Amino acid sequence: MDPVPSNITKSYPRRGPLQQFRFADGTAFRCFRCGDTKKSKLITLYAGDWARKLCNGCYGLLLSLYEIKAGAAAEDVRAEQLAEELLSLVSANQLRQAERIYRASEKRAEVLAAHSLRFVATAEHVAAQLDSDPQLEWSPAVIGLCKAVEAEVVSRILVPLAVLTASEDLSEDKKDKDIGRIAAYCIDSGRKPPELGTFAHFLQTVVHSQERRETSRLIRCFLSLIGDWVGSVWILDPQGFHRALATLTTSYRNRAAHIEELSRQDYIDCREHTFGNKGLVWQLVIATEKTSDCLRV
Structure with missing residues (x-):
């Protein structure tokens, strides 16, 4: 498990396997899904694993998939x-x-x-x-x-x-x-x-x-x-x-x-x-x- 990059200032509600956290300082990380390097105060975790950080683009994609799967449609x-x-x-x-x-x-x-x-x-x-x-x-x-x-x-x-x-x-x-x-x-x-x-x-x-x-x-x-x-x-x-x-x-x-x-x-x-x-x-x-x-x- 990777350490928390800095002080967490806000934790957002978990949405399926995804959860966003806002930190006091911008932190560089590599998105585990797309492989791109990013630096941001807002970081998303997949399945609560600090080794699985997501960039905003990948978060948006996975969130849209989760919302479809969680929906009430046939x-x-x-x-x-x-x-x-x-x-x-x-x-x-x-x-x-x-x-x-x-x-x-x-x-x-x-x-x-x-x-x-x-x-x-x-x-x-x-x-x-x-x-x-x-x-x-x-x-x-x-x-x-x-x-x-x-x-x-x-x-x-x-x-x-x-x-x-x-x-x-x-x-x-x-x-x-x-x-x-x-x-x-x-x-x-x-x-x-x-x-x-x-x-x-x-x-x-x-x-x-x-x-x-x-x-x-x-x-x-x-x-x-x-x-x-x-x-x-x-x-x-x-x-x-x-x-x-x-x-x-x-x-x-x-x-x-x-x-x-x-x-x-x-x-x-x-x-x-x-x-x-x-x-x-x-x-x-x-x-x-x-x-x-x-x-x-």
Whole structure:
């Protein structure tokens, strides 16, 4: 533990793992997060550790993340806010470089949707800047992987579903609390796409509700859509796609959207689950191949 640099004249209320102190004299220190050297009378500590001093810029970033995670908004909303914070951590040039690096290291990246590549490349870039200490920044990095999966779901499933249902009357499906948000997107695909949790709930309904399969035009179209995909069995298997999405949301996304601090290991585990050799994304890519595409190979 480092000694207190000088006399404390004021202690500010603790905000999550962060607390600011004002000292009688200006003190030089190195920010443990960004590595810059600073001199200030106002110093922030992380987790009460004097070896973990923060500059004002890093304090503002971590505070904004903490306030999102401590908020009362739903998980989907907090995930969106954390995703925005993730993208704000890198410049446009850094993002382009991160995408080039990811494309070079992962040849499979060529099959990813543009938004998916953007999120996973940014998550990888941000994660590379972090050390092994558990910090709030790991939450946006994990959220980035989740958003990359969400982008693939939208590109590979929801956009084709919206095209297929263009001539269908989905007014009754739109009223259904379990599938209504998916129906609303299909009616107006120009609106913001549904979040990952919304699609997971829709898929759960498709898998388990025999009545909906018989009465819902939206679900009938969904089943027709996947009928020409080689992985339709995996998509409809309760232990397949839905289980993989449930693990992603409960073990990673929802935890990242709450107060709990995620570690480097959490990020590694989430990356393995989503973009590892047998990750969720690559299973989805294979599952959504059309039978005709496979015959041409």
